[in-house]
Amino acid sequence: MDDRSWMYRDSPQGLRRMDYCNGVQGFINFATSIPRNFTDGGIRCPCKKCKNLKFLHQHVVTMHLLTKGFMKDYLCWYAHGELFVLNENMVERVVGSTSSASNMHEVGNDNSNPYRNMVMDAMRMSEGNVSECPIVEEEPNADAVRFFDMLKDSDEPLWDGCTNHSKLLAVAHVFTIKSDHGLSEAGYDKIIKWARNILLEGNRLKENFYVAKSMMKPLGLGYLKIDICPNFCMLYYLENVELTECITCGHSRYKPRTDRGKTLVAYKKLRYFSITPRLQRLFMSPRTAEYVTWHQSHHAVDGVMVHPSDGEAWKHFNSVYPHFSAESRNVRLGLCTDGFNPFGSFSTPYSCWPVILMVYNLPRGMCMRPEFMFLSMVIPGSSSPGRNIDVCLRPLIDELTQLWSSRALTYDISRKQNFVMRAALMWTINDFPAYGMVSGWSTHGKLTCPYCMENNKAFTLTNGGKTSFFLL
Amino acid sequence: MPPNHRYRKNKNDFFVGRVEKDVAPPRFSGEESHDAVSEYGDIVFGLQSGKHKFPGFGLTHNWVKRSMFWELSYWKTNLLRHNLDVMHIEKNVFENIFNTVMDVKGKTKDNIKARLDVALFCNRKNMKLVCDGSRVAKPRASFMLEKNAQLLVYKWLKSLHFPDRHASNISRLVNTEECRLFGMKSHDCHMFMQNLGLRALQLYSRKLAVGP
Numbered sequence: 001m002d003d004r005s006w007m008y009r010d011s012p013q014g015l016r017r018m019d020y021c022n023g024v025q026g027f028i029n030f031a032t033s034i035p036r037n038f039t040d041g042g043i044r045c046p047c048k049k050c051k052n053l054k055f056l057h058q059h060v061v062t063m064h065l066l067t068k069g070f071m072k073d074y075l076c077w078y079a080h081g082e083l084f085v086l087n088e089n090m091v092e093r094v095v096g097s098t099s100s101a102s103n104m105h106e107v108g109n110d111n112s113n114p115y116r117n118m119v120m121d122a123m124r125m126s127e128g129n130v131s132e133c134p135i136v137e138e139e140p141n142a143d144a145v146r147f148f149d150m151l152k153d154s155d156e157p158l159w160d161g162c163t164n165h166s167k168l169l170a171v172a173h174v175f176t177i178k179s180d181h182g183l184s185e186a187g188y189d190k191i192i193k194w195a196r197n198i199l200l201e202g203n204r205l206k207e208n209f210y211v212a213k214s215m216m217k218p219l220g221l222g223y224l225k226i227d228i229c230p231n232f233c234m235l236y237y238l239e240n241v242e243l244t245e246c247i248t249c250g251h252s253r254y255k256p257r258t259d260r261g262k263t264l265v266a267y268k269k270l271r272y273f274s275i276t277p278r279l280q281r282l283f284m285s286p287r288t289a290e291y292v293t294w295h296q297s298h299h300a301v302d303g304v305m306v307h308p309s310d311g312e313a314w315k316h317f318n319s320v321y322p323h324f325s326a327e328s329r330n331v332r333l334g335l336c337t338d339g340f341n342p343f344g345s346f347s348t349p350y351s352c353w354p355v356i357l358m359v360y361n362l363p364r365g366m367c368m369r370p371e372f373m374f375l376s377m378v379i380p381g382s383s384s385p386g387r388n389i390d391v392c393l394r395p396l397i398d399e400l401t402q403l404w405s406s407r408a409l410t411y412d413i414s415r416k417q418n419f420v421m422r423a424a425l426m427w428t429i430n431d432f433p434a435y436g437m438v439s440g441w442s443t444h445g446k447l448t449c450p451y452c453m454e455n456n457k458a459f460t461l462t463n464g465g466k467t468s469f470f471l472l
Numbered sequence: 473m474p475p476n477h478r479y480r481k482n483k484n485d486f487f488v489g490r491v492e493k494d495v496a497p498p499r500f501s502g503e504e505s506h507d508a509v510s511e512y513g514d515i516v517f518g519l520q521s522g523k524h525k526f527p528g529f530g531l532t533h534n535w536v537k538r539s540m541f542w543e544l545s546y547w548k549t550n551l552l553r554h555n556l557d558v559m560h561i562e563k564n565v566f567e568n569i570f571n572t573v574m575d576v577k578g579k580t581k582d583n584i585k586a587r588l589d590v591a592l593f594c595n596r597k598n599m600k601l602v603c604d605g606s607r608v609a610k611p612r613a614s615f616m617l618e619k620n621a622q623l624l625v626y627k628w629l630k631s632l633h634f635p636d637r638h639a640s641n642i643s644r645l646v647n648t649e650e651c652r653l654f655g656m657k658s659h660d661c662h663m664f665m666q667n668l669g670l671r672a673l674q675l676y677s678r679k680l681a682v683g684p
């Protein structure tokens with residue numbers, strides 16, 4: 001890469017230096033020399049305001065660059081056909097700016113419309129897939145096709161001449177309102193019917209909830225509903241999917257059919273959110289992809305632990321599995337679970353168990369934020385699964401085993417490469433009763449402590465009736 | 473505890489007449505735990521799983537099942553397999569200490585049964601229950617605050633102001649009439665333990681009882 005120091009050099013009294021003007025001209029020449037950069041007759045504008053999100057005519061881009069300057073950290077012109085080279089200075093800067101939540105704020109705010117961002121992310125990903133990666137292009141990639149449909153939909157304006165709303169944007173807005181206020185499906189349909197009436201003739205607003213939902217579906221990230229025996233004996237999953245009675249306890253899978261009901265309704269359903277596509281999505285969004293390698297690139301200070309990656313367990317794992325740790329994009333996960341009463345009151349005893357996976361690759365300001373905690377499954381109530389939690393974890397363990405060995409082909413947008421992603425579960429985090437459930441070492445009685453195990457001197461207090469460990 | 477710690481030889485304040493010479497038990501590695509639990513085989517999940525017990529359960533081990541996580545090939549080499557939620561524990565510790573020191577009725581751990589047990593195992597004369605005819609009196613322990621000191625602490629808490637987003641508005645959670653704290657979230661407990669607790673205790677307690 002040639003010297004790019006001119007890009008961010010301060011200009012005296014608001015005037016641009018000559019080398020900056022020449023550099024901008026060079027940039028425009030470079031960008032326009034690659035035909036792939038053109039979309040609708042324009043190229044991406046890398047100025048501070050547009051941040052590669054807008055396609056503008058090259059003259060406008062020149063004006064923007066001369067007046068506003070380049071966006072932050074754009075030393076490598078990756079959006080204009082340059083291969084991503086990780087340069088030491090850039091890593092430093094990324095690390096320096098990642099330390100706090102304020103950075104997240106910045107990430108969220110760089111474009112005022114989150115729905116637009118959502119589609120732009122998807123768009124960039126599919127563009128990359130087709131134009132830059134011969135590997136993906138060779139395969140019949142159904143996901144990419146779906147994304148293209150989505151893209152076409154998003155670009156189509158709501159009615160001819162509408163500038164601020166696309167079809168997808170409108171639907172996404174109404175969906176948010178629906179979920180925020182608990183609107184019923186019938187209510188949704190009625191509002192849409194009314195909205196279509198007041199809109200111009202020939203508008204493209206989807207007519208009802210069902211159609212709108214099927215339009216949103218290609219965005220992906222769905223979930224699997226798995227029927228489960230109400231006594232937590234087994235899942236109706238894989239080889240047992242056809243069964244109608246539990247093998248162990250003989251409990252029926254479905255509720256008795258009512259006279260009017262035509263479909264079979266299961267007693268209990270486990271909702272499983274597959275983790276692989278969610279992890280892959282981390283790499284597909286330019287907002288997150290570069291941070292996934294943070295755990296390796298950040299500089300640890302001796303004796304100060306700011307992130308699990310500074311800890312002993314992490315380093316031990318690295319030394320045992322050097323092949324895994326050599327690829328810094330491999331994902332390390334943590335698993336948390338606890339009972340939760342969604343009905344808010346303690347008078348209704350109900351305990352469903354959400355299982356949440358954390359991605360420890362991300363910087364400390366990001367990895368504990370709700371956006372990056374992946375809900376992996378919801379184990380239904382009304383009672384806690386207890387030690388039978390293993391039955392419910394089956395699909396997750398299967399997927400983790402797969403992610404450890406057979407790997408998943410993933411597209412990394414920050415480096416514009418395909419790579420095989422692997423993932424490892426580092427540890428679980430629970431409260432003490434749940435610890436007993438997931439670890440298999442009962443946390444009751446005198447042998448409660450899972451570290452001392454049978455080598456402790458606990459005794460039962462004569463009057464208090466509780467176990468005491470303070471023999472001293 | 474280091475082998476030469478003076479509490480180990482203390483025969484009076486803790487367990488009467490006992491000198492502790494044992495060191496911490498050995499820590500089992502992942503492989504050892506895996507082998508130990510694998511010996512017992514698999515259990516059948518479902519209604520009966522609670523009744524099923526491996527031989528020696530509660531005596532030589534506490535295993536109830538071979539956890540599904542052992543199926544991950546790398547699980548046994550992990551150093552930390554299961555972790556505890558520290559904030560949750562900190563909240564429990566805070567509640568127990570605070571309620572005991574402030575002698576909150578029904579919440580304090582320094583109850584009659586605890587006093588009876590202390591009398592059995594330890595030599596603490598000032599904590600013995602005093603029988604006065606048909607009534608039993610519980611003398612105030614040295615770690616408990618006096619009533620007026622408690623009131624001072626609550627008033628102090630009531631007057632506290634924090635920077636934005638540092639903690640919830642604790643003064644709102646204080647009920648000075650009932651001498652109780654209500655609705656402390658685990659983050660508030662954390663903040664109390666880290667910043668306020670020591671200061672509150674230093675200011676108002678006379679002298680803490682001897683304790684490890």
